[in-house]
Amino acid sequence: MNRLLTPTDAPTGSSWEELVTVALLGTERRTPPGVAPGREAPGALLDAAAVQTVRRRAGLRPGRAATRLAPAVEDPRPALPPAAARRLSMLLADRPGAGSGGRRGATPDLMELLPQWLTMANRRGFAAPPEALPALLDAARGRTDLRPAALAFAGPRALWLARLNPDWRFALRSTPGGGAALPGAGERERIERLWQEGLFAERVALLAAIRARDAAAARELLATTWATERAEDRLMFLDSLRTGLCAADEPFLEQALADRSRNVRATAAELLSALPGSALAGRMAERAGSCVAVDHTSGTPTIAVEAPPECDAGMERDGVVAKAPAGRGERSWWLGQLVEAAPLGTWSRRFGGRTPEEIVALPVADDWQGELHAAWCRAAVRQRDPSWSRALLGAPTAPEAGGPGAVSLAERAKLLGTLGGEERAEWVAGFIAVHGLSEAFQLLGVCAVPWAPPLGRAVVDALNIARDAGSYPWSFSGVMGLAERCLDPSEAVRLEALTAVPDEPENASPGAGGYWAESFQRLVSTLRLRAAMRSELS
Amino acid sequence: MTQQGVRWTADQVLALAPDAASRKAGSKLGAAGPWSEAGSSDEGTVWGLCRGSGSKPYQTVIDIADSTGPAYKCSCPSRKFPCKHALGLLLLWAGEDGTVPRGQAPDWAEQWMEGRRRRAEEKRTTSGASGASTGDPEAARRRAERRAERITAGAAELEQRLTDLLRGGLAAAEQAGYGLWEETAARMVDAQAPGLAARVRELGAIPSSGPGWPVRLLEECALLHLLDQGWLRRERLPEGLGATVRSRIGLSGSADGPPVRDRWLVLAQYDTGDSRLTTRRIWLYGAESGRSVLLLSYGAAGRAPELALPVGLVLDAEVSAYPGEGQLRAALGEQFAPPAPVVLRPPGVSVARATALYGEALRHDPWLDAHPVTLGRVIPTPDGESWQLADADGDSALPLTTAASSRSGLWRLVSLSGGAPVTVFGECGHRGFTPLAAWPEGPGEAVTLC
Incomplete structure (x- = not known):
């Protein structure tokens, strides 16, 4: 203990320890030094104790300094502009649970804007104000999705802090090497050492970093220790090859198909199937091709499907899972996996040079359409094939696009992910214009932020229509929340007119107009706030 | 302006x-x-x-x-x-x-x-005319006399309780529990001595406050005894000390010291409360006078006191001290301009000087728990489970109080420092140091820690 030091007792008179002992036992049992026993003893004890107490306090001296901490690494980034620092403290002050829940009212959800703020601040390369770090770390502790951006912004001092406070240990886990920079490209020796001796998280991060700048080097590094890694670790390392996947990875992946672990085999197979030129892709194309063919015997060409009769050892080796989930026929389960892993390019060749659109438009015999199209969707996503995605998505205005067609909303969202940002936004805008907002939430989630002008207009128009239809705004609270975060702030001007409370039409839900006005007020003020955030950070 | x-x-x-x-x-x-x-x-x-x-x-x-x-x-x-x-x-x-x-x-x-x-x-x-409106001075004098008699009776009763306690021993008091002190505190409220009542209530919590409680209980009993004795012999005390005793007893007096105009920097504002009362403490530092003063403001339990000043700004205002030698408590008087930002910091002292300042302040007020100081060039340093502020240029350190070691403000202070020296304003006393505001070594605004 390094508490304050008290001066040694005075040479004369009773010592403090003696007084405490007497006080504990009571003057009936023990007499204070230099005092006659009897009625006066307690008072004399208190007198002496008062003198000692004041004396001890007045004579306090500092204790000895403990071992100093090694100072935090200097953050070389420029300091935040003062207005942006103020904004950050306001965003961080708005912590969930700090106030009443319930209805959202007309004011912005500040916490929801924190991710955007962090992204912008990181893009501009500002340093975090040190006094804001504890609140920032607390926020990141509660929300895993915030962590990467929050920790990047928080910088070296946050990791320095995290070593002192167990509540913030997550920061050390999420940042390998405890904030020490990963070895650079030229530092072979450090790379080797970290790879051989590092903790698992450090090794994953190292592999990912090397993979990002030199795909082959990462693969070679992994190969050096592959045989001795544990199964779970092999799986994670293999997964990091997803970045920069290329034909040169094939021999390594092909060898992993014979791995002891089933999960490793499945991941290797999945990666190989994303390489259309790989031997595995060829084998899968052959298998799938033998199951799916165009039948010209009737008047219109029709796709005929003959699901595989068995799942042989070769299929299993190539990653096909033999056991179907409960409630699914095993033959259709196998078919789905074959089609999913077969390169999409093979179908044009097999189907007489037809384009993806033409193939998707072909009728499919015997109710196989759902199964087949779903497998193509998965293949288009896995192989990131925009032309097939486009074909499978169809026109956004098509009537079946809005209903529960062959392609689910979740799949459509994934397909959209393979398209360019502009095309994505246009498709979703077209979808909303025809089908409204009730199904649009998932699709909006994959669009780039801020929303492109046509998409923003479509959303605002659709909200306006929903309001005029007289329903309550909370049916659209998901989309509203997205709009607050994703609409381009310049749309605020156009929205201003919607913030007034409208006259209530006769068939409207009671009070809906007021709630809509409130929702639009929140939307507009959030957009204004985002515009302010952006200008403060520039 | x-x-x-x-x-x-x-x-x-x-x-x-x-x-x-x-x-x-x-x-x-x-x-x-x-x-x-x-x-x-x-x-x-x-x-x-x-x-x-x-x-x-x-x-x-x-x-x-x-x-x-x-x-x-x-x-x-x-x-x-x-x-x-x-x-x-x-x-x-x-x-x-x-x-x-x-x-x-x-x-x-x-x-x-x-x-x-x-x-x-x-x-x-x-x-200007308010003196006349308070009514009959003779009646006021009689009221004050009656109250003093009640307090004297209360102090005598309390002395008796303390004597009984020490005759039987503090170890026995541990078993007696909280109820005994609550009842005594109520008697002191009846005696119109709120200062005594508050101290008595705090005694009740000491036996359950962890290791070393007998030392703390004896200290507080002795200081209570000192206060009783001070009151009972107040006529024989020097004027300044007499005023301190009266204010510690709970006769607050009025802030009738001469108004001091200065540019007062608002260093800290924080609330403490119990089930009855919220107390807001605001520390000001005078740019020209170099004085620290304390503004107190009260609110009912759970409600914020009315006076609120923005930390880090400077007020061009007058303050008047309450009576008592070395008294830091003051009342805010006229304010001549709205609060304004300022690049001003109180000068820092070493940790050795800080403890010495507390010791000197005890001369005027032996019941003082802590004294405001600004430490220059100190580094927050972990020391086992607790923290200390270590002199950057020496090997001495002030421990933080247990309460301050567990507050969120501690982490703002540690983060601000990053292992480098900072300037810290706070209260330094026998329990340790409570940091309330800090400044980085380079330029930068005050960071509030409370």
């Missing part, structure tokens, strides 16, 4: 909030969205209309130049003070996006300001 160029920071505005919920609600309203017709005047008035859930917007107006801290008026039904609209408006004004332009106050705001000016004027003219 114009205040258009000097705006507060969001932290300074949010420091005015009465509670966490208001902070949150207020910061949500600190955006242009719900506001219209907002503006501010050169005299330090800020106004605006805030659209709420009702059809009619709330009218919010704030006088930041008031002599007793900012004054607020809002047509909303909230009983929080300031309400979220006032906080939101101040945040909006503090922001730099031009949504609160300088302009002519609307009628409703002007009316309120006019009313305030009139009342202030009336107060000024009547205060």
